[in-house]
Amino acid sequence: MEGKPMKQSSATPPRPLDQALDALADGLIVLNPDHSIAFANRQAAALCGFSAAEMTGIEFAKFNDLSALNWTLLGEMLEAGRTGNLILRGEATGAVFITLRRISTTGASEGHVITLRDLAVFDHARRQATGARSAPTFTSATERRMRPDFARQRAISPWLDRMISRGERALLQGARVIITGESGVGKTEIARHLHNFVANGVDPFIAVNCAAIPESLFESELFGYEKGAFTGASTEGKKGLIEAAEGGTLFLDEIGEIPLPLQAKLLSFLEEGTILRIGGTRPRRVNVRVISATNRDLLEMSEDRRFRTDLYYRLAVVNMPMKPLREVPELLDHLIDRFLTAINQRRSVPLQLSDDLRARLRAYHYPGNIRELWNLMQQISVLGDDEEELPRRLMALDPAQSARPTGKPATSEAVAFSEGTSLREAVSEYELRIIEDAIRVHGSKRKAAAALGVDIGTISRKTRKEP
Numbered sequence: 001m002e003g004k005p006m007k008q009s010s011a012t013p014p015r016p017l018d019q020a021l022d023a024l025a026d027g028l029i030v031l032n033p034d035h036s037i038a039f040a041n042r043q044a045a046a047l048c049g050f051s052a053a054e055m056t057g058i059e060f061a062k063f064n065d066l067s068a069l070n071w072t073l074l075g076e077m078l079e080a081g082r083t084g085n086l087i088l089r090g091e092a093t094g095a096v097f098i099t100l101r102r103i104s105t106t107g108a109s110e111g112h113v114i115t116l117r118d119l120a121v122f123d124h125a126r127r128q129a130t131g132a133r134s135a136p137t138f139t140s141a142t143e144r145r146m147r148p149d150f151a152r153q154r155a156i157s158p159w160l161d162r163m164i165s166r167g168e169r170a171l172l173q174g175a176r177v178i179i180t181g182e183s184g185v186g187k188t189e190i191a192r193h194l195h196n197f198v199a200n201g202v203d204p205f206i207a208v209n210c211a212a213i214p215e216s217l218f219e220s221e222l223f224g225y226e227k228g229a230f231t232g233a234s235t236e237g238k239k240g241l242i243e244a245a246e247g248g249t250l251f252l253d254e255i256g257e258i259p260l261p262l263q264a265k266l267l268s269f270l271e272e273g274t275i276l277r278i279g280g281t282r283p284r285r286v287n288v289r290v291i292s293a294t295n296r297d298l299l300e301m302s303e304d305r306r307f308r309t310d311l312y313y314r315l316a317v318v319n320m321p322m323k324p325l326r327e328v329p330e331l332l333d334h335l336i337d338r339f340l341t342a343i344n345q346r347r348s349v350p351l352q353l354s355d356d357l358r359a360r361l362r363a364y365h366y367p368g369n370i371r372e373l374w375n376l377m378q379q380i381s382v383l384g385d386d387e388e389e390l391p392r393r394l395m396a397l398d399p400a401q402s403a404r405p406t407g408k409p410a411t412s413e414a415v416a417f418s419e420g421t422s423l424r425e426a427v428s429e430y431e432l433r434i435i436e437d438a439i440r441v442h443g444s445k446r447k448a449a450a451a452l453g454v455d456i457g458t459i460s461r462k463t464r465k466e467p
């Protein structure tokens with residue numbers, strides 16, 4: 001499809017006061033006398049897991065049901081006609097310091113103003129000022145903020161809600177779960193959420209990417225070895241990843257890539273609950289819950305004898321098939337706003353998306369799913385609002401189109417010459433498109449690597465351009 005040039009300047013420019021309110025480090029919410037929301041700035045919306053537009057006009061009670069923070073205490077203060085300060089918490093947000101004050105609007109009737117201060121950010125600033133090493137606190141808070149806000153996403157998408165509830169019920173009953181779906185749909189994030197749902201805070205979550213471990217190292221990585229088990233083995237012996245997950249969750253990502261000989265050993269662990277380190281004679285009991293994930297059709301693989309059927313049934317007691325992002329368009333706006341917030345935490349001048357650019361982000365079909373949306377948003381942040389610079393796969397779209405339900409991504413969209421883009425950038429972008437296409441067509445990174453004549457490490461590295 002022929003791309004139309006995007007004119008960022010055609011959108012009404014935001015007023016300086018609105019820009020100033022959105023640039024505040026604190027969140028600000030103004031309530032009408034009937035407790036509906038009259039205004040929310042960007043930071044308030046981000047802390048609550050909304051976009052500012054979504055928040056405006058919403059009733060406080062409904063807002064409380066949907067928000068990432070638990071506002072019950074503040075609701076009680078409002079009902080009792082009290083004002084004051086309190087600390088609220090949310091799964092994805094951490095601790096937030098809240099103030100509630102009355103404002104007189106039209107004489108007799110009173111509205112309220114609420115401020116929200118993200119304590120992790122201020123803790124970081126305080127530690128920096130005192131010269132204390134602050135990275136751990138800030139990093140973990142930032143990472144938590146970047147974690148998906150599943151409470152909010154479940155409220156937006158009934159399908160996602162049903163799917164996650166299914167996984168939670170399965171784990172509560174001790175059933176093994178397999179998460180299936182295309183690369184980048186969020187299988188690892190779902191697995192981590194399920195772990196957090198059933199684990200207590202200190203239980204380990206060990207994620208193993210089976211596609212990234214060379215076949216020759218697989219057994220020692222997973223099962224460990226006893227001292228002197230082979231030439232070059234550590235004299236102490238080594239715990240494998242299964243043992244490292246003791247008491248917690250072992251997440252076996254890309255399980256379809258496990259070499260066939262190792263499948264028998266894994267099956268024996270799943271049946272007996274014990275492992276034998278390489279060179280060992282004494283089985284060791286290990287208590288872990290196992291979640292696996294794949295973007296391959298394991299049943300088809302088992303028909304071709306490339307995956308053991310008995311192993312499949314041991315792993316896949318409950319299946320969670322995750323839809324590609326293009327089939328869950330209701331989540332797009334939320335994800336765009338969430339990523340925008342994450343990006344703006346690192347920028348001094350907040351990134352604002354023009355209506356046109358947002359429409360393009362909505363219209364795109366995301367063969368790389370949520371991971372690709374995040375990468376695109378970061379590119380937009382770096383390249384600015386210069387339309388010549390923006391990724392060509394976005395600019396070649398007709399933004400009037402909604403997300404395409406299915407269909408092949410047009411790799412050729414990325415081929416044209418664009419002024420200002422270096423050859424290296426253009427080639428990497430095109431290369432990524434080809435790799436993503438190959439993974440989709442062949443159903444796995446390993447097969448895509450074979451088809452493209454590169455090793456699996458190259459594919460893993462090039463498709464995992466995380467921030």
Ligand SMILES: Nc1ncnc2c1ncn2[C@@H]1O[C@H](COP(=O)(O)OP(=O)(O)OP(=O)(O)O)[C@@H](O)[C@H]1O
Pocket residue numbers: 146147148149153181182183184185186187188189190253295335370371374466
């Ligand atoms: N529901 C979500 N909300 C926000 N961000 C998400 C969500 N799901 C995934 N992400 C982000 O998208 C990226 C890809 O997610 P993830 O690694 O979980 O996908 P995956 O399906 O396991 O991919 P692969 O099959 O390639 O291992 C990560 O940066 C992750 O933080």
